[in-house]
Amino acid sequence: MISLVSRSLQLLLLLLIACTATAEHTSNWAVLVSTSRFWFNYRHLANVLSLYRTVKRLGIPDSQIILMLPDDMACNPRNAFPGTVYSNADRAVDLYGDNIEVDYRGYEVTVENFIRLLTDRLDEDVPRSKRLGSDAGSNVLVYMTGHGGDQFLKFQDAEEIGAWDLADAFGQMWEKKRYHELLFMIDTCQANTMYTHFYSPNIVATGSSELDQSSYSHHADNDVGVAVIDRWTYYVLEFLETQVTSANSKLNLGDLFDSYDESKIHSQPGVRWDLFPGGEPEGRLRTVVDFFGNVQNVEVENANATEPGSLKEDLAEIAKLVEKWQRRDEEYSAILNNSTQQTENRPSSSVHLNQKKTVGPTRMTDESSWGKRLVGLSVIGACTAIWVAGSYLGR
Amino acid sequence: MTNKKGDQESPKALANSTSQSATQRVPPPETSEAIHTRFRVIAAFWAVIIFLGFPIWWKTTSIYRAHLPIQEMVDWDDGKICRPVFPLEIHVATPQMQISESQHLLRTTQHTLDDLNEFAAHHLRLKPVNDTSASTPDEEHNVDAIGNAVEEGAEIALTVRVLSQEGLVSPRSELHADTTQLDVFYPPNHVPLPSSSNPPLSAFIAKELQGLYSEEKATIGHILSGETAGFDSESISRRLRRSMKYADTYHLSFSLFTPGPAPSSWDIENAVKEYLSPLLHAFAPISNFTIDTQVQLYATFSPMAPPPVYDEGEAAWTLRKEDLSAFINAAEWPLNPSIGSGPTLNFILYVPAPSQSPLVVKENRASSWIVPQWGGVYLLNPTLLTDQSGQSNPPYLTHESLRPAFMTFSHQLLTLLGTPTTPASLPLRLQTLTRVRAATLLLSASSTMGSLARLTESLPSIPIPATVASSVSTTLSHLSATCSYLRDGRFAAALASARVAETEAERSFFEKSMVGQVYFPDEHKVAVYLPLLGPIGVPLLVSLLKEVKRMIARRKANKAPAASN
Numbered sequence: 001m002i003s004l005v006s007r008s009l010q011l012l013l014l015l016l017i018a019c020t021a022t023a024e025h026t027s028n029w030a031v032l033v034s035t036s037r038f039w040f041n042y043r044h045l046a047n048v049l050s051l052y053r054t055v056k057r058l059g060i061p062d063s064q065i066i067l068m069l070p071d072d073m074a075c076n077p078r079n080a081f082p083g084t085v086y087s088n089a090d091r092a093v094d095l096y097g098d099n100i101e102v103d104y105r106g107y108e109v110t111v112e113n114f115i116r117l118l119t120d121r122l123d124e125d126v127p128r129s130k131r132l133g134s135d136a137g138s139n140v141l142v143y144m145t146g147h148g149g150d151q152f153l154k155f156q157d158a159e160e161i162g163a164w165d166l167a168d169a170f171g172q173m174w175e176k177k178r179y180h181e182l183l184f185m186i187d188t189c190q191a192n193t194m195y196t197h198f199y200s201p202n203i204v205a206t207g208s209s210e211l212d213q214s215s216y217s218h219h220a221d222n223d224v225g226v227a228v229i230d231r232w233t234y235y236v237l238e239f240l241e242t243q244v245t246s247a248n249s250k251l252n253l254g255d256l257f258d259s260y261d262e263s264k265i266h267s268q269p270g271v272r273w274d275l276f277p278g279g280e281p282e283g284r285l286r287t288v289v290d291f292f293g294n295v296q297n298v299e300v301e302n303a304n305a306t307e308p309g310s311l312k313e314d315l316a317e318i319a320k321l322v323e324k325w326q327r328r329d330e331e332y333s334a335i336l337n338n339s340t341q342q343t344e345n346r347p348s349s350s351v352h353l354n355q356k357k358t359v360g361p362t363r364m365t366d367e368s369s370w371g372k373r374l375v376g377l378s379v380i381g382a383c384t385a386i387w388v389a390g391s392y393l394g395r
Numbered sequence: 396m397t398n399k400k401g402d403q404e405s406p407k408a409l410a411n412s413t414s415q416s417a418t419q420r421v422p423p424p425e426t427s428e429a430i431h432t433r434f435r436v437i438a439a440f441w442a443v444i445i446f447l448g449f450p451i452w453w454k455t456t457s458i459y460r461a462h463l464p465i466q467e468m469v470d471w472d473d474g475k476i477c478r479p480v481f482p483l484e485i486h487v488a489t490p491q492m493q494i495s496e497s498q499h500l501l502r503t504t505q506h507t508l509d510d511l512n513e514f515a516a517h518h519l520r521l522k523p524v525n526d527t528s529a530s531t532p533d534e535e536h537n538v539d540a541i542g543n544a545v546e547e548g549a550e551i552a553l554t555v556r557v558l559s560q561e562g563l564v565s566p567r568s569e570l571h572a573d574t575t576q577l578d579v580f581y582p583p584n585h586v587p588l589p590s591s592s593n594p595p596l597s598a599f600i601a602k603e604l605q606g607l608y609s610e611e612k613a614t615i616g617h618i619l620s621g622e623t624a625g626f627d628s629e630s631i632s633r634r635l636r637r638s639m640k641y642a643d644t645y646h647l648s649f650s651l652f653t654p655g656p657a658p659s660s661w662d663i664e665n666a667v668k669e670y671l672s673p674l675l676h677a678f679a680p681i682s683n684f685t686i687d688t689q690v691q692l693y694a695t696f697s698p699m700a701p702p703p704v705y706d707e708g709e710a711a712w713t714l715r716k717e718d719l720s721a722f723i724n725a726a727e728w729p730l731n732p733s734i735g736s737g738p739t740l741n742f743i744l745y746v747p748a749p750s751q752s753p754l755v756v757k758e759n760r761a762s763s764w765i766v767p768q769w770g771g772v773y774l775l776n777p778t779l780l781t782d783q784s785g786q787s788n789p790p791y792l793t794h795e796s797l798r799p800a801f802m803t804f805s806h807q808l809l810t811l812l813g814t815p816t817t818p819a820s821l822p823l824r825l826q827t828l829t830r831v832r833a834a835t836l837l838l839s840a841s842s843t844m845g846s847l848a849r850l851t852e853s854l855p856s857i858p859i860p861a862t863v864a865s866s867v868s869t870t871l872s873h874l875s876a877t878c879s880y881l882r883d884g885r886f887a888a889a890l891a892s893a894r895v896a897e898t899e900a901e902r903s904f905f906e907k908s909m910v911g912q913v914y915f916p917d918e919h920k921v922a923v924y925l926p927l928l929g930p931i932g933v934p935l936l937v938s939l940l941k942e943v944k945r946m947i948a949r950r951k952a953n954k955a956p957a958a959s960n
Contacts, residue, residue: 061725175846314806325673
């Protein structure tokens with residue numbers, strides 16, 4: 001009896017520890033990548049857009065979703081339903097909708113840009129919407145789809161990313177504390193080979209097919225004329241759409257991976273747990289919304305609480321600060337007025353907020369164009385002289 | 396070896412020619428000139444390959460890797476080089492005591508403080524101040540104290556004035572909320588006697604000081620070791636979790652959202668200037684801020700969000716606490732300006748439709764909440780205008796009506812930037828934040844150095860340009876400067892230095908040209924080189940082998956006659 005009690009206490013303690021561990025991540029990011037262009041790869045873009053719709057539905061804001069689409073199926077001239085992308089022949093949900101934010105499009109989707117995105121080795125002038133701003137507290141979902149082979153994934157018919165490079169990119173992300181936990185999903189032929197080289201911890205990886213297996217499309221829409229979604233993605237989405245109905249869902253990764261049905265998917269999906277601390281038993285406990293949803297533990301401020309750091313206390317302190325500044329401003333302006341009469345238009349506050357200024361056109365360079373022309377002329381002259389001299393001497 | 400017809404000919408060829416001369420026509424023997432020419436041609440080819448081809452290939456395929464002080468970087472990461480310490484200087488003014496009395500008080504208080512302190516990295520040093528000018532509240536100085544990064548000597552963290560007051564039974568203290576000053580009042584008969592080793596007044600002062608800095612100590616301890624001891628660890632880790640990651644520049648975005656056509660304008664410029672700029676100025680030594688504002692009319696809730704419910708008892712529309720995370724319509728509200736380089740803090744002022752006013756949070760009638768690491772929301776319920784068509788929101792929000800909202804935003808800003816909750820004096824809290832941030836940046840820049848060092852070692856195919864090496868040396872020098880500033884108690888200077896170190900460390904790690912997508916498996920390399928090396932390499936190698944063979948044979952032939960003679 002006593003042992004039972006102590007056992008259950010231990011269990012409770014374990015659960016508690018597990019809870020505090022899961023509560024650690026503070027933000028969610030999603031990187032959704034399709035890697036193939038052209039009309040007959042319609043399904044790859046539909047895969048990614050379906051996932052995009054799902055993570056957005058579960059609460060990840062656009063600013064934390066990086067969407068890479070190498071082609072624009074909605075505006076393809078062969079699209080019988082212009083402006084739309086569907087992932088199902090019933091055409092119930094237009095994935096393109098009126099509110100999607102594509103961060104990398106067309107020929108911007110390259111291996112280099114993808115690796116730069118993950119490792120944040122980007123130019124300073126790249127806007128924040130195109131950056132992965134994750135930190136040590138972020139759970140990151142990486143979904144890739146396209147045409148692949150043994151340990152590579154083809155990008156844009158022109159280049160490929162190797163499993164080693166992907167592993168190194170994740171390794172660097174871990175080194176720089178750019179993720180807390182990472183879920184890697186890939187739907188391509190021989191997909192499971194893509195995560196074999198991963199070595200950084202806290203990664204759960206899953207793919208659609210084993211080595212030497214193809215990953216098949218699910219069904220075609222006869223009016224669109226091409227296959228509209230891949231099998232593995234279709235069944236993952238089916239799980240996410242029918243089971244994970246709200247951001248508060250308690251379903252975990254174990255449930256998601258258990259839902260794989262090889263007879264339906266027509267290939268053997270794989271899961272890699274060994275990088276995750278605690279391995280499979282621990283990893284299975286992570287909820288699906290840990291990766292597909294967004295944490296937002298809002299903190300309501302109680303206007304009546306009086307503990308230190310509460311709203312009321314802070315307000316009093318800030319009010320005092322503001323008062324003091326007003327006093328100081330008055331004194332300052334009084335001094336200004338006394339000493340100099342003509343500097344009345346000087347701002348009375350000593351805090352300089354950025355004033356709006358209209359910016360006129362500026363010259364890009366300030367070197368004289370005539371100097372350049374002179375140099376050019378003399379170069380041409382010298383070349384001509386050499387040519388003339390050469391032809392004269394060579395005769 | 397009997398035939399001496401030609402010295403130059405190889406013995407094998409000779410043997411062939413003698414044995415087969417009867418059946419086959421022998422090619423004419425090569426002249427020594429032809430052999431010389433062939434030797435020169437082959438030598439020329441190989442010379443080009445060895446002296447020109449090979450260096451060019453080596454040069455063009457090798458990866459430039461600047462030298463980095465790997466060991467030093469790793470040592471910083473391991474914390475072997477710097478143990479950050481935080482000596483706080485506290486001035487004690489005792490205008491109403493004799494010098495000997497005050498010295499005794501100071502000595503005993505310091506003794507008690509040292510006994511109380513169990514966290515060695517953070518300690519308080521008391522210093523006597525004799526002139527009365529320092530004891531008067533010098534506001535200008537106090538406000539600027541944390542802004543003055545180049546100030547010489549240790550900063551004064553706190554000024555304690557010890558004053559006697561009639562009619563007191565036991566000592567009491569009073570902390571000024573707008574300055575860094577603590578007044579301690581004591582009954583006149585509590586003046587410590589030189590004989591007593593532990594007078595109650597010293598014990599009281601020591602306890603007060605200890606209490607003032609307990610949260611800071613716990614926070615710094617948490618940052619340095621990753622675990623908290625003593626103080627409420629849950630609240631500290633919660634605070635660290637919800638506060639933004641440090642950035643040099645934060646972007647503040649103030650948005651007015653309303654589901655209807657009014658209010659369509661607000662006195663935002665004056666509101667920001669009046670209510671927010673004092674705080675931003677106080678934050679200047681820690682971070683920079685840029686501000687933008689927007690007004691969005693007809694902003695609806697997301698279709699997924701549960702709508703507010705009318706509560707009869709409260710006579711108000713209410714939102715449930717668990718639904719608040721769905722309040723912001725991230726899909727449709729334009730909240731992601733993505734301007735500039737810093738992270739954005741969003742502050743949303745939501746004015747509900749007249750039909751849903753007033754709108755409050757159900758559980759505690761609060762009208763504001765914080766979204767960790769993202770921003771804050773304030774529900775403003777203005778007094779409605781009534782005319783013949785019904786009730787409507789006022790078209791313009793004056794800056795008086797914005798006052799509660801902006802005061803709340805200021806509070807939210809303090810929270811989001813990780814300001815500690817105690818002591819109850821804003822300048823002191825900002826000083827604490829300075830120290831906490833300096834410690835955080837010191838650690839984060841050090842760990843970036845360690846990451847870069849490990850990355851350099853583990854990925855030999857990644858190029859390391861010279862700019863990285865210079866950034867690394869800047870980082871390391873600023874890190875050691877930070878460390879020594881901390882030791883001297885010059886925290887503003889330490890923070891300034893740590894900011895440079897952090898920026899440079901980030902720059903070196905995120906150097907654009909360090910992209911490792913050059914990994915090729917060995918079979919790829921063979922596939923690249925084989926078409927080139929096959930057709931060219933085989934004739935070259937074969938000819939070299941033949942020539943070497945010929946030379947060896949000739950040397951043997953030369954030796955053999957010498958031996959036989």
